[in-house]
Amino acid sequence: xxxxxxxxLVTTALTANVNAQEAVKEAAGAETTKTTEVxxxxxxxxxxxxxxxxxxxxxxLATYAIPKADGDTDDAELSIFNFGGGxxxxxxxVTRWVGQFDGAGRESKVTKGMAGxxxxxxxxxxxxxxxxxxxxxxxxxxxxxxxxxxxxxxILMLKDGGVYYLKLAGPDKTVKAAAADFxxxxxxxxxxxxxxxx
Numbered sequence: 001x002x003x004x005x006x007x008x009l010v011t012t013a014l015t016a017n018v019n020a021q022e023a024v025k026e027a028a029g030a031e032t033t034k035t036t037e038v039x040x041x042x043x044x045x046x047x048x049x050x051x052x053x054x055x056x057x058x059x060x061l062a063t064y065a066i067p068k069a070d071g072d073t074d075d076a077e078l079s080i081f082n083f084g085g086g087x088x089x090x091x092x093x094v095t096r097w098v099g100q101f102d103g104a105g106r107e108s109k110v111t112k113g114m115a116g117x118x119x120x121x122x123x124x125x126x127x128x129x130x131x132x133x134x135x136x137x138x139x140x141x142x143x144x145x146x147x148x149x150x151x152x153x154x155i156l157m158l159k160d161g162g163v164y165y166l167k168l169a170g171p172d173k174t175v176k177a178a179a180a181d182f183x184x185x186x187x188x189x190x191x192x193x194x195x196x197x198x
Contacts, residue, residue, distance in 0.1 A: 069173040126149065151169040
């Protein structure tokens, strides 16, 4: 009887150990996005290797194409800006980003968080995006209506550096799928973000 109890205890302990090891492997696997460090002026980003450098306007520091999620027809695009001492105030930029979506059915949320020692504002907007018309010069501001789109915009204020603007826009599913990697690229932490009134 004692031998049977001992066997049961050993088997239970081994099973628990195997389950614990599998849980650790699963948790590690959830963070297996391979990234490359990219430095843009004094901003250091960790860009997933699946995000490819794309063409953008000369005003941008960089542009990346984010592969579309299953069911979406378009890739998303990440554009990164730094205007030196310009670029307008925080409120102006948030208002401008939100205004790039049609008012009908638009949903928006603004939060504030910390990426290490750096403060940031995170803008999440969804609805009908006024997508820049392909091939049209930016100064004409020609747009086409793109329903079921989402934008994640970030104003990142480096403690000992400049202010950077990161704008991820694309089909809703694709942007949602890229959200964790997007925050991870600049060290953001969604759990620590608080609602923010502009």
